[in-house]
Amino acid sequence: PAMLVHSRAQGISLHEAEQRYLGTTTRDIASRWVETAALPPSIKSVIRWVECPSQATRDVELVAVVALARLLCQHNHVGYSGDTPKVQCPPIQETEAWQVLREKVFPSFQIEAFERAAHPFCKRIRSDLQGRLG
Numbered sequence: 001p002a003m004l005v006h007s008r009a010q011g012i013s014l015h016e017a018e019q020r021y022l023g024t025t026t027r028d029i030a031s032r033w034v035e036t037a038a039l040p041p042s043i044k045s046v047i048r049w050v051e052c053p054s055q056a057t058r059d060v061e062l063v064a065v066v067a068l069a070r071l072l073c074q075h076n077h078v079g080y081s082g083d084t085p086k087v088q089c090p091p092i093q094e095t096e097a098w099q100v101l102r103e104k105v106f107p108s109f110q111i112e113a114f115e116r117a118a119h120p121f122c123k124r125i126r127s128d129l130q131g132r133l134g
Helices: 002-010 014-022 026-034 041-049 060-075 096-104 111-133
Strands: none
Touching: 002 014, 026 041, 041 060, 060 096, 060 111
C-alpha cells in the first residue's frame, strides 16, 4: 500500500515506486522466480520479457503478442494492474511489441483501424466489469 500511495502522490509508476522502496521491482522478482519454477519455457519467457519483448531470447512473437495485448488493455483502461492509469500511453505503432510483430506477423495489418474497432469493444468490457464489481 505504501508504494501505491507514494506512486500516486508523486505521479510516478508503481514500477518506479517499487524500485525506490524495495531496491527491486515485482517484475524483477518474478523473473528470478520463474527460473526455478516448474513452468513451461514459453510462460517463463512471457513473465520475464513482457515489458521489453525485443530483448526476449526465445518465444519472441508470443512475448510480443502478450505485451501488445497488455498495452491495448492499458490504452483502453481495461482491468487494473495496481499502477496509475496511463493517460499518455505511446501510440501502439511506436511500442516495442509492435516493432517486433509488425513485419513478422502482421505485414499488411492496419493497426489504426484495429484500434478504432477495439475501442468500443474495450469500453463495453469496462462497463461489464464495473457492473460485476459494483
